[in-house]
Amino acid sequence: MTDTLYSAYAEKIDAVLAALEAEAVLPAGTNRANVSVEPPRDPSHGDLATNAAMVLAKPAATNPRALAEKIVEHLQRDPAITSAEIAGPGFINLRLAPQSWTDEIAAIAELGDDYGKSDMGADTRVNVEYVSANPTGPMHMGHCRGAVVGDALASLLEHAGHEVIREYYVNDAGGQVDTLARSTHLRYREALGEDIGDIPEGFYPGEYLVPVGQAAAEEFGDRFQAAPEEEWLPLFRAFAVERMMEIIKSDLAMLGIRHDVFSSEAALQAAKKPEAAEMWMREHDLVYDGVLEQPKGKTLEDWEPVELPLFRSTRFGDDQDRPIKKSDGKWTYFGADLAYHMQKAENADALIDIWGADHAGTVKRIKAAVAAMSEGQGKPIPFDVKLVQMVQLLRDGEPAKMSKRSGNFVTIADMVDEVGKDVVRFTMLTRKPEAQMDFDFAKVVEASKDNPVFYVQYAHARICSILRKAADEGIAPSGEQLDLLGEDELTLVKQAAQFPREVEAAARAREPHRIAFYLYDLAAAFHAYWNLGNDDSKMRIIVAQDPALSAARLFLAVQIGQVIRNGLGILGVEAVEEL
Incomplete structure (x- = not known):
């Protein structure tokens, strides 16, 4: 971890415990891993506990x-x-000399953009898979929250010292891709001048396929216009997926999201990865041929027992063993996913999947599969699935109605065009991902304390405004006389000093929303400090009669702005200088 106040005092406590070992108060080699140094729950009890x-x-x-x-x-x-005082059954509360906090202000200034970064995850490569939407249409609201959560989590893990692989799994091997190909062929015929009439039931109706059809007409001419399906289906499948992925990448770019790896399910199957996974599983007695239990409510007349290759997922906490193949020999979704997770584990030490809440039913089996891989390979593969709830779109409290270029959903492009990338990203992180969320287009752009996006950005913009005013008055920030700062300023420093430990705690818990919560609290602390000057002119940041104090307070304000920028950077949100 970056050497900041909390880590420095953790080292001091550790040195005391080492001394107690030398004095035989503690046994030699005592495990001190669970010793913590953190703020007390009640600030009146001290600075650290x-x-x-x-x-x-x-x-x-x-x-x-x-x-x-x-x-x-x-x-x-x-x-x-x-002071060091014993509280309750044995907690120790510490109060620190003011210089400890003014030294932290200097540390923020020295580290700058690196303040809050940590080496906690050094030598650990984490694969974060997120979005992974079917390549059958533009990105829509169903994908937005998971996309932002995954991207912010990847950034958070990087700040905590992990090497991160951002991955997108392209589901381009299922029946929905055949439907996409047929829908594209229909638009292709339309581009060639044919009257296609109404879009048939079961096809994708969105107008986003019109330019894809036009591009197909330019690419292939009319040679597939009247050709039988078997001649054009594979070609149009690949063509349509490629074009849709271009649209999806463009939509994600509007949110500031990029991926390092795009893995294709079709390529996975073409490379015989599921067959290799099955062979490996059989060698480790993790797959066997068996018959599934008769489904509840089914009778022998409408259910036929079939022998299938079954993965022993009950051995790893699942409710039942799971088939990796269907009765027709094709891979089940689970069979393909199992092989895909084996592929990801080849290049990573830990895996994280960001899924929509509608995939909750498949969590146990995938966790069982990764646990089986860990056992078979003789090394732990930490694996976490983050479920993200849907977002309800509102406008002034009523269900939102927007232009829908897809025909049946609201696109990310619509959202970003209306309220901007930063508002979308920050708002998506203002609640735990497993909690339901309302996104009200009116409220997320409201200039009020109740709007976290505005409140945090306003704190940074306010600091920039103060610095511009100070420059006009010929006063520059200075860290030369920080001893002039009083208790009100040090209270603000104490809030800022928690940032490095918040980064580590959020990374450890895989919860980037903690950073958004922290930034709101820091912004609130700064606004409260600034408001002191409304009641007492001596508490203004710029005190004309006291340039030395003004310079010290400005220096503090600069560092609060730095922490806000660093936190917003993790979330992928710009720290604006004016509002």
Whole structure:
């Protein structure tokens, strides 16, 4: 972790515990992994709190308060700690000298864009797969939230030191791609001048396929206009998927989203990866030939037992063993997904999938498959699935009606065109992904405290405005006399100083929305500090009669702006200078 205040005090606590080992108060080699240093829940209790005595009392064969007394005895020798008090059963609360906090302001200034970055994930490569929408139409609201959550999570993990692979799985091997090819062929005939009438039932009706059909006409001429389907279907399937992926990548770019890898399901199957996965699973006794249980509600008249290759998913916590092939010999979705996850695991130490909540039913089986791979390969493959709930679109509290170039859904392009990329991205991270969300087009652009996007961006814009005003008055930020700052300023520093640990905690939990929550709290703290000047002119950031104090307060404001920028950068949101 970057050497910031919390990590520095964690090292101090660790040094005290090492000294207690040397004094035989603690046994040699005591595991200190669960010792934490964090803000106390109640700020009135102090600046930092540690659970060291609570978690180490048992191996020390003593009670927590007795051990806490030994720890406090050492901590009180540190001049940077003004008090160390034992609370409750054995927690230790610390109060720090003001210089500890002014040193943190200087640390933010020195580290700049790197403040908050960590080496927690060093040497760990994480594959984050997100979006993975079927290539049958433009990106729509059903994909938006998962796309933003996945992209912000990838950025968060990079800030925490992980190497990240951003991956998109192109589902281009199923029946929906044949439907896409047939729909494209219909638009191709239309581009050649044929009257196609109404779009037949079961075809994709969206007008987004009109230019795709025109491009096919330019590419192939009229030689497939009246040709039998078997002559053009494979060709049109590949052509349509390629064009749709161009549209999807363009839509994602509007959200500032890019992927490192696009993996094709069709290519996976052409490379015989599912066959290789089945062979590997059989070698490790993870797949066997068996008959599924009779489905509930089915009778022998309408159900026929068929022997299928079954994956032993019950061994890994699933409700039943799962077929990897259908009775016609084709791969099930699960069989193909199993092979795909094996492919991803070849190049990553950990896997994360971002799925829509409608895929909740498949989580157990995929987790079982990855657990089986971990067991078979003799190494753990950490795997996490993040389920993202749908978003309800509203306008002034009523269901939103917008132009729908697809014919049946609201596109991401529509959203970004109306409210902008930053508003869409930040808003999608203002709730936990597993919670339902309303996206009200009126409220997300509202200039109020109730709108987190505005509130955080306004804090940064306000800082920029203050700096412009100071420049006009000939006052520059300076870190030379930070000792002039008082308790109100240090309270703000304490909030900013939590950013590095928030990054690590959010990365560990795989929850990028924590950064959005943190930024809102930091913005609120800054706005509250700024508002002090409305009631007391001496509390204004720029005090004309005191240039030294003004320079110190401006320096603090610059660093708060830096932390806001760093946090917004993780979320993929611009820190605006004017609103």
